[in-house]
Amino acid sequence: MKIPQISVFMENRSGRLARITTALGNAGVNIRAMSLADTSDFGILRLIVSDMEKAASVLKEHGFLVRTAEVVAVAIPDVPGALGNLLTIMEHADLNVEYMYAFVEKSRDHAILIFRFDDLDKAIDMMLENDINVLEARKVLSM
DSSP, X not given: OEEEEEEEEEESOTTHHHXXXXXXXXXXXXXXXXXXXXXXXXEXXXXXXXXXXXXXXXXXXXXXXXXXXXXXXXXXXXXXXXXXXXXXXXXXXXXXXXXXXEEOOSOSSEEEEEEEESSHHHHHHHXXXXXXXXXXXXXXXXX
């Protein structure tokens, strides 16, 4: 249920994002989800990709600093209040969201969200206990 994610640390300069995405594309790596957070000097690009090992290797070859982490993907109903309900469950379990971002899927019934929690195993357990649809990595990577 845990999904591997790549974090790329990059200078906040024109063309950096293009270099990363072009290098991955040329290597045949498909980007499934992404998030970019920046400051005035640096940014962190978080990616879920079709081939983690190839992506990390290619980006390192291009001089980028790459780290890996595990995240969880959940499908929640695409209705008002669904995210608030999920986050309330996490709050009651004393779990902190370190960051989150959306995953683009062709379904209109559900929203796919990517989360990083301070205790990922506990978060997964809490979601399963509350009948929240935690997605398997292979399903997310095949979307």
